[in-house]
Amino acid sequence: MNQPIQISQNPDIRYLGRILGEVIRAQGGETLFRRTEYIRSASVDRHRGIAGAEAIDPGLDALSLDDTIAFVRGFMLFSMLANLAEDRQGVAAEPGATVAAALERLAAEGIDGDAVTALLERALVAPVLTAHPTEVRRKSVLDHKNRIAELMRLRDAGREETPEGDSVEAAIRRQIALLWQTRPLRTERLFVADEIDNALTYLRDVFLPVVPRLYARWEKELGRRPASFLRVGSWIGGDRDGNPFVTAETLETATGRNAAAVLSHYCDAVHALGTELSVSQTLAPVPETVTALADASGDEAPSRSDEPYRRALSGIYARLCATHVAIVGHPPPRPSMLAGEPYAAPADFRRDLVTLADGLSAGGEGQLGGLGALGRLIRAVEVFGFHLATLDMRQNSAVHERVLAELLRVSGVEGDYLALDEEARVALLRRELAVDRPLAAPWHRWSEETAGELAIVHAAAAIRARLGREAICQWIISKAESLSDLLEVHVLAREAGLWSGDADDALMVVPLFETIADLDQAPAIMAAYFALPEIAQRVGARGSQEVMIGYSDSNKDGGYLTSTWGLHQASAALTPVFAAADTAMQLFHGRGGAVGRGGGSAFAAIRAQPAGTVQGRIRITEQGEVIAAKYGTTDSAATNLEAMVSASLLASLEPEAKSAADAVRFAGAMDALSDHAFAAYRGLVYDTPGFRDVFRAMTPIAEIATLKIGSRPSSRTKSSAIEDLRAIPWVFSWAQARTMLPGWYGTGEAFAAFPDQTLLAEMAAGWPFFAALLDNMEMVLAKSDMGIAARYAGLASHIDGHDAIFMAIRDGWQRAHDGLLRITGQSRLLEKNPALEASIRLRLPYIEPLNLLQIELMKRHRAGETDPRIAEGIQLTINAIATALRNSG
Secondary structure: OOOOOOOOOOHHHHHHHHHHHHHHHHHHOHHHHHHHHHHHHHHHHHHHOOOOHHHOOOOHHHOOHHHHHHHHHHHHHHHHHHHHHHHHHOOOOOOOOOHHHHHHHHHHOOOOHHHHHHHHHOOEEEEEEEOOOOOOOOHHHHHHHHHHHHHHHHHHOOOOEOOOOOEHHHHHHHHHHHHHHOOOOOOOOOOHHHHHHHHHHHHHHHHHHHHHHHHHHHHHHHOOOOOOOEOOEEOOOOEOOOOOOOOHHHHHHHHHHHHHHHHHHHHHHHHHHHHHOOOOOOOOOOOHHHHHHHHOOOOOOHHHOOOHHHHHHHHHHHHHHHHHHHHHOOOOOOOOOOOOOOOOOHHHHHHHHHHHHHHHHHOOOHHHHHHOHHHHHHHHHHHHOOOOOEEOEEEEHHHHHHHHHHHHHHOOOOOOHHHOOHHHHHHHHHHHHOOOOOOOOOOOOOOHHHHHHHHHHHHHHHHHHHHOHHHOOEEEEEOOOOHHHHHHHHHHHHOOOOOOOOOOOOOEEEEEEOOHHHHHHHHHHHHHHHHOHHHHHHHHHHOEEEEEEEOHHHHHHHOHHHHHHHHHHHHHHHHHHHHHOOOEEEEEEEOOOOHHHOOOOHHHHHHOOOOOOOOOEEEEEEEOHHHHHHHOOHHHHHHHHHHHHHHHHHHHHOOOOOOHHHHHHHHHHHHHHHHHHHHHHHHHHOOOOOHHHHHHHHOOHHHHOOOOOOOOOOEOOOOOOHHHEOHHHHHHHHHHOOOOHHHOOOHHHHHHHOOOHHHHHHHHHHOHHHHHHHHHHHHHHHHOOHHHHHHHHHHHOOOOOHHHHHHHHHHHHHHHHHHHHHHHOOOOOOOOOHHHHHHHHHHHHHHHHHHHHHHHHHHHHHOOOOOHHHHHHHHHHHHHHHHHHOOOO
């Protein structure tokens, strides 16, 4: 009973679990420790199948409310530390997911470095951070976790002391003790400004240092300097779809804080170079270009009279400081003593740095010029500019329609725009785009919605003028359903000069196709878009066009299998449309963390894309708990960015694995599977009376809404219909109830009905798309538990038909489970993925008691008990279960 909290062969988990147990004993008391350990060991014994363990009282009933809260915190912290340890040991890493491995694989296929370099010249690979509210942990908790990770790296290196002189062991213990004493729940709902600041910590502390280092590594592996194709994007502060708190002011806040961070980084880097580049012109040749830069700097210090690089850097630093004042509004923390003109654009700053690099290379100091700190700074300027991350704008097409209707009505355009059919709308919009005139009179008193949208457009134009075009490139249209939805945004962009004769100045208008019907219509809409001469001219000059495809709403609309296949088919169907328009296709994948929202391995997902759809250009959303998991530390960020790049190389250049005949056979099979899965899913979720009520009763969706984890409302409307529910709480609540329904329902019926099981096994073995589909489904099946789900279903016992509904869910899970094992030839889930199996098995004994406590607390809360500790306990269990499941939102 005195054994500490740990069950794993991973030495880091055992080590951190032992310290956590000691902290709980020291700070929570011997009684809490013994009760926690008893519950843990009883749960572990049951999951290990030890004889008689099922009859053991788990001890949950003996917990008071205070003990319950403390117990949940302990299990939550163990899960978080286990996540940290596994990430460090590479449990979540993809085998062979490196650029070096991709180059080796491509070389074996006869694809040389010239082909890779040519691809990268036109490539764009970009993770895009979003504020979608699935990160339940406070930033303070994540900060302590990241400090533990840093300390563990010192321990790995055999260091006994930190740079500050503290014992590494004592420092780790201190951080875990601080975690125990840190409030895990937010007491106030996040504002958009908080979300901006949270994202900025990742952009500044992780992406800024990591990305240039990766490029330096790839340069060595390629044997040449690749183009700056890996960039970073963000929606935070620009995504106003369903979030009334995103305004022109938040757009300014997000871009302004990002600019301040990246300019401060540049100032520090240039200052550091000034201490390093002590080259004397009396000891090394100095090109005239460097001398000219030094002479123009205004640095007349006698101590540096023979050090042209330092003098040049003084001038560069002065110009950077002036740029900081011009863009941010105040000097950097370490202002320059010299006067300097602000840089007009990042390219001008880069040009000065390249002058120094060329001079050092010519002087025989190639490492300083190309591969050292100066080389990394040049790369950072290429990637991050003065904007740090490209901020996307996003709004719902229905808002655009209402705003444009008001603009047209007030400006005197005849007729009611909202009453027009699609053909008439397109004709009107094209007439508007043919003339260069604004619609919005500045003196008119517009409705609040229209005034807000106009302010956004003008703010975007001002930001691009100040920070460069890369600061804001895309305007994304949620629920894009027609050609007019795209043209409306062009008309609105024209109000601030963002639609003009110069294609480079124009924002890229990006349709987001979300539902199954929208995905089916996507090729026809894009073909009609490209057919318009005024559009074709600008797209042709730009050379590429982006289309966003949404995983979340298509899944909620049609189920996992149909959604996944629909996205695959839509991507493939768009390829000839773009080829006919002679335009590079850039797909933007709107993925979440959970499988039901497109989650799972990004490496496998990118490689599984249809042939010809990646073409070196891909953007992928990263949100919620996924951001912390992938980019919480520099090591994990490097691993995940490298996986994204390597997968993009392989998907773009690797020859198609399956034959044309197999492609036809496999597609026919998927069509049949999709039809069966769609019918089963829709039959349960949308056609079964009472399903909505059972869903809301058996899951903690109402309780999730009380979590203060995001700035936007949890629903787009006041409707309780599933159609109007956001995809995030839909998926998140099923995960909490250990059902995971969005990640598998309907597949079992489809597998069972398919007549050729041998063909399905052949597809699993030889088609990356189908293999990835099964892998992701297998993961959620392994994380679900129908026994626990049945206990949640008991919360819906007052609803007519709840038994039949849960029986359908349970039977559907069993059919999905049996079908997957039959297709993959396994005797149990994850048999062929022992690392993931061990990871999930480690967590299951810790999640089950949390589920049981959550159910009991929900019963009491819904029965009207008002003790605030009950509500706190529910929120803590939501936090703890999400932490243990990892990708649950």
